[in-house]
Amino acid sequence: ENPVQSNFIRQIVAADLASNKHNGKVATRFPPEPNGFLHIGHAKSICLNFTIAEENNGTCNLRFDDTNPEKESVEFMEAIERDVHWLGFQWAGKYHASDYFEQLYQYAIQLIKSGDAYVDSSSAEQIRLDRGTLTEPGRESPDRKRSIEENLDLFQRMRDGEFADGHYVLRAKIDMASPNINMRDPTIYRIRRVHHQRTGDDWCIYPMYDYTHCISDAIEGITHSLCTLEFEDHRPLYDWVLDKLQTPCHPQQIEFARLQLEYAVMSKRKLNQLVIEKHVSGWDDPRMPTIAGLRRAGYTPASIRDFCERIGVTKKDSWIKMGVLESCIREDLNENAPRRMAVLNPLRVVIENYADGATEDYQIANHPQKPEMGARKVSFGKVLYIEQDDFAEVPPKKFKRLVEGGEVRLRGSYVIKCERMIKDESGNIIELRCSYDPDTLGKNPEGRKVKGVIHWVSAEHSVPAEVRLYDRLFKAPNPDAEAHFLDALNPDSLEVLTDCRIEASLADAEPQSRFQFERTGYFCVDSIDSKPGKPVFNRTVTLRDTWAR
Ligand code: ATP
Ligand code: MG
Ligand code: MG
Numbered sequence: 001e002n003p004v005q006s007n008f009i010r011q012i013v014a015a016d017l018a019s020n021k022h023n024g025k026v027a028t029r030f031p032p033e034p035n036g037f038l039h040i041g042h043a044k045s046i047c048l049n050f051t052i053a054e055e056n057n058g059t060c061n062l063r064f065d066d067t068n069p070e071k072e073s074v075e076f077m078e079a080i081e082r083d084v085h086w087l088g089f090q091w092a093g094k095y096h097a098s099d100y101f102e103q104l105y106q107y108a109i110q111l112i113k114s115g116d117a118y119v120d121s122s123s124a125e126q127i128r129l130d131r132g133t134l135t136e137p138g139r140e141s142p143d144r145k146r147s148i149e150e151n152l153d154l155f156q157r158m159r160d161g162e163f164a165d166g167h168y169v170l171r172a173k174i175d176m177a178s179p180n181i182n183m184r185d186p187t188i189y190r191i192r193r194v195h196h197q198r199t200g201d202d203w204c205i206y207p208m209y210d211y212t213h214c215i216s217d218a219i220e221g222i223t224h225s226l227c228t229l230e231f232e233d234h235r236p237l238y239d240w241v242l243d244k245l246q247t248p249c250h251p252q253q254i255e256f257a258r259l260q261l262e263y264a265v266m267s268k269r270k271l272n273q274l275v276i277e278k279h280v281s282g283w284d285d286p287r288m289p290t291i292a293g294l295r296r297a298g299y300t301p302a303s304i305r306d307f308c309e310r311i312g313v314t315k316k317d318s319w320i321k322m323g324v325l326e327s328c329i330r331e332d333l334n335e336n337a338p339r340r341m342a343v344l345n346p347l348r349v350v351i352e353n354y355a356d357g358a359t360e361d362y363q364i365a366n367h368p369q370k371p372e373m374g375a376r377k378v379s380f381g382k383v384l385y386i387e388q389d390d391f392a393e394v395p396p397k398k399f400k401r402l403v404e405g406g407e408v409r410l411r412g413s414y415v416i417k418c419e420r421m422i423k424d425e426s427g428n429i430i431e432l433r434c435s436y437d438p439d440t441l442g443k444n445p446e447g448r449k450v451k452g453v454i455h456w457v458s459a460e461h462s463v464p465a466e467v468r469l470y471d472r473l474f475k476a477p478n479p480d481a482e483a484h485f486l487d488a489l490n491p492d493s494l495e496v497l498t499d500c501r502i503e504a505s506l507a508d509a510e511p512q513s514r515f516q517f518e519r520t521g522y523f524c525v526d527s528i529d530s531k532p533g534k535p536v537f538n539r540t541v542t543l544r545d546t547w548a549r
Contacts, residue, residue, distance in 0.1 A: 004051075005309070007312055007314065008314065008315065009052060009224070009226060009254055009256060009313055010052065010055070012252075012254060013026055013052055013224060016223070016224075016252075021223075025221070026052065026056040026059075026223055026224065027059050027060075027092075027222050028052055028058065028060045028222065028226060029060060029061040029062070029063045029217065029220060029222050029225070030063070030084065030091075031213070031216075032064065032065065032080050033064070033065045033066070033068065033071075033072065034065075034073060034076040034077040034080060035068065035073075035076060036076060036268030036271055036272055037076065037080070037083070037271070037283040037290045037292050038079070038083045038291045038292075039266050039268075039271065039290045039291065040259060040261060040266070040290075040291070040294065040307075040325070041258055041260075041261075041266045041289075043087060043291060043304050043305075043307075043308055044258075045226070046084055046087060046089060047308035047309070048226055049226055050089040052224065052226070058223075059093075060091060060092060061091055061092055061093045061220055061222075062080075062084060062091035062093075063094075063095045063096065063097065063220070064077055064080070064094075064096045064097065065097050065209070065212070066096050066097055066098050066196070066197070067098070067206055067207055067208070067212050068206075069192075069206070072197060073197060077197075079283070079292060081094075082292075083292060083295075086291070086295060086301055087291065087301050087304060088302075088305065093220070095216070095220060096198060097207075097213075097216050098196060098198045098199050100212070100216055100219055101199060101203055101207070103215070104211070105159065105205075105207075107215055108155065108170060108189060108207070108211075109152065110245060111172065111245070112148060112151045112152055112170075113148060113152070114244065115148060116172060116173050116244050117151070117171065117172050117173055117188065118143060118144055118146050118151050118171055118173050119143065119146060119155055119158070119168050119169070119170055119171075120141050120171050120187075121143055121167065122141050122143065122169075123166065127141070127171075130176075131176075131181055131185070132176075132184065133181075134179075137176065137177040138176035138181075138184040138185070139176065140176050140185075141171075144173065144176075144185070154168060155170055155189075158170070158204075158205050159203075159204070161193075161204045163191055164191070165190075165191050165192055165193055166190070166191060168191060169187045169188075169189060169191070170187070170188050170189035170190075170205075171188065172185060172186055172211070172237075172241070173185060174186070174240060180233055180236055182233055182237050183236055183237060186210060186237060188207060188208050189205050189206070189208065190205065190208065191204055191205050192206050194206075210234055210238070210241075211241060213238070214238040214239075214241050214242050214253075215242070215245070215247070217251040218242055218245075218247035218248070218249045218250065219247075221249050222249070222251040223249075223251055224251065224252055225254070226256060227253060227254075227255055227256075228256065229255045229256065229257050229258065229317070232255045235253045235255070238253050239253075255315065256313050256314065257313075257316055257318065259311065259320060260317065260320065261289060261319070261320050262320065262477040263322050263475075263476070263477055263479075264289040264474065265289075265474070265480060266289060270485055271283070271288065273486075279486070279489060284296045284528075286298075286468070286538050287493055288473070295512075295527075296528070296538065297470065297538050297540050298329070298333075298512075298514050298522060298524025298540030298541075299329050299540065300332050300333075300336075303328040303331075303332040306331075306332070307325050307328040310324065311324065319477070319478070322472065323545050327545065330522065330543075330545075333522040333541070334516070336514075337515050337516045337522055338367060338376075338515055339364075339365070339366060339367060339518055340502070340505065340506055340516070340518070341411065341455040341456060341457055341502075341517070342465070342501070342503065342506065342517040342520065343385045343386060343387055343455065343462075343500060344467055344497050344500050344517075344520055345387055345389070345497065345499075345500075346386070346499060346500070346501050347386050347387065347391060347429065347430075347431070347432065348431045348432070348459070349383070349385065349416070349431070349432045349434050349456070350383055350431060350432070350434065351382050351383075351416065351434050351435065351436050352419065352433055353436060355382070357382070359460070360379070360380050361378070361380075362377070362378045362379075362380065363376070363377060363378075364411075364412045376503075376505045377505065378412060378458075378504075378505070379458050379460075379504065380410075380414075380458055381458040381459065381461060383458070384410070385456060385457050385458075385462065385501045386402070386432075386454055386455075386456045387454065387455070387519075387520075388429075390452075390454040391403070391421075391429065393421065393429065400452035401454055402418050402432070403418065404418050404419075404420065404421060405417070405418065405419075406418060407437075407445075407448075407450045408450065408452040409450050409454070410453075410454065410455075410456045411454065411455050411456065411518060413441065414436040414437060414438070414440050414441055415436070415437045416435065416436045416437075417434060417436075417437070418432050418434050419433045419435055420432075421433070454519070455517075455518040455520075457502065459501070461504045462501040463501070463502055463504060463507045463533070464499065464500065464502075464534075465500045465501070465502045465506070465534075465535045465536070465537060466496065466498050466500065466534075466535070466536045466537070467496075467497045467500045467523065467536075467537045467539070468494060468495070468526070468536065468537065468538050468539065469494070469497065469539045470493060470494055470538065470539055471490060471493045471494070471495075472490055473489065473490060473493050474489060474490055475488055475489070476488035502535070502537075506535060507533065507535065508532055508533075509525045509535060510525060511525050511526070511527040512524060512525060513525050514540065515537075516543075520543070521539050521540070521541060522539070522540040522541050522542075522543070523537040523539055524538050524540050525538075526538050
């Protein structure tokens with residue numbers, strides 16, 4: 001992994017420690033809303049929050065921001081916990097905004113008592129209109145003058161369920177003329193009869209995000225509340241609420257730029273649509289930019305952490321190329337994945353001068369540069385498979401692989417020569433008749449140079465497998481810029497090869513284990529569809545960067 005680089009947040013935290021601003025403490029939190037699976041953008045926030053804490057002997061909490069019960073679920077919470085753990089992080093405490101519903105309610109009463117909140121009967125639409133625009137000030141609601149006693153009474157009755165959904169809201173009384181529209185008396189509670197996955201039907205009023213978030217941070221003693229840039233102009237509200245309530249702890253909100261990744265969409269609403277409309281097989285489809293999708297594709301936790309460190313943390317929006325993410329996993333797997341031979345599009349080869357029924361076993365190194373990774377047995381026999389495109393009837397210029405009358409080396413084995421090809425009735429090449437040179441095992445042939453080396457498997461000793469080749473899910477670098485993001489879907493993002501032949505040593509490969517298939521890419525055993533004796537492999541990434549094409 002790359003050396004840790006400083007960033008403006010690391011600098012702020014270091015300065016705060018030096019000045020003892022938060023009594024020498026560093027406490028962060030990762031606050032997902034459980035309305036979908038986590039994606040690579042969340043990984044940026046997770047890595048930032050957890051490493052800032054780790055580097056400073058601090059703590060990082062996991063907090064579910066569960067104030068929108070209609071879109072949230074326990075399934076999503078479990079997926080989020082699994083993904084944070086898998087990335088290699090352990091939270092100090094696990095909390096839910098809903099744990100604080102009673103405290104949030106009491107704080108709201110405190111705001112009413114100090115004259116800083118009022119119950120408004122305006123409709124949501126009216127409130128939106130009255131809040132005005134950047135160029136025109138807002139209009140005060142007639143209910144703004146309601147007495148404290150009446151507000152207390154109505155708010156209590158809102159909680160007690162006396163009013164229909166939407167009949168009243170509680171608003172902070174700030175400044176309807178503020179140049180910052182967030183400060184024009186934002187709604188902080190609304191009536192909504194929805195069953196909550198944790199608090200059941202205890203509540204029919206739910207607090208709004210901006211009000212909930214700052215108080216939740218304060219309750220947990222968070223020192224640095226890291227969030228994305230779109231919350232920059234919510235910060236005055238964050239500070240206003242905590243100042244009014246005089247909370248014992250006042251966290252500092254710091255904003256950073258969201259991760260934007262080319263050829264991907266990151267909004268959970270859109271990811272959800274891809275799943276619901278079955279454009280992908282699920283949240284964990286290997287083409288999804290979710291942590292679960294990346295895991296199933298074969299990404300390692302280390303490669304994702306490395307990516308998050310490489311892209312850095314700034315206040316400036318920028319687009320990251322998919323190639324950056326891919327090069328992180330490519331480097332990891334190049335180091336660590338054992339090599340194997342797998343023939344994705346098999347062409348049968350018969351070695352005519354090799355004895356019927358004979359076999360020989362080779363020990364082939366698992367990694368060319370790492371002898372400590374050991375070796376595995378690979379068997380040779382009279383009938384082999386090679387890749388269809390490693391043979392050419394009419395070879396293009398500089399073709400170094402097999403042609404009629406030409407020679408090629410089989411990786412770890414002999415040099416073979418193609419004597420003739422056999423075609424079916426429609427002219428497809430279905431078999432090659434070859435000879436081998438017994439004198440070429442582990443040494444160069446006499447008097448001639450054989451340049452090409454190809455991979456192969458023995459027909460008798462290999463096993464069948466399914467291999468899934470994934471390509472980019474979208475064909476436009478910014479799908480969100482299209483009229484509709486679904487217009488940018490790549491119709492050829494998945495190619496399923498069902499007749500592959502793989503080395504015997506791969507037959508019982510563990511789900512989720514990763515390999516380099518010589519010359520074709522990095523692959524991972526599919527964790528859902530793979531069965532013993534019927535393995536399924538997902539291509540994690542090609543051997544070289546293909547995004548530039
Ligand atoms: P969405 O709009 O997709 O629902 P969100 O920001 O509402 O995303 P949350 O579950 O609220 O999703 O996010 C949890 C945390 O992760 C927040 O602090 C949020 O700022 C951060 N986060 C979300 N998306 C990104 C991203 N693309 N890059 C960096 N951080 C992100
Ligand atoms: Mg959201
Ligand atoms: Mg959110």
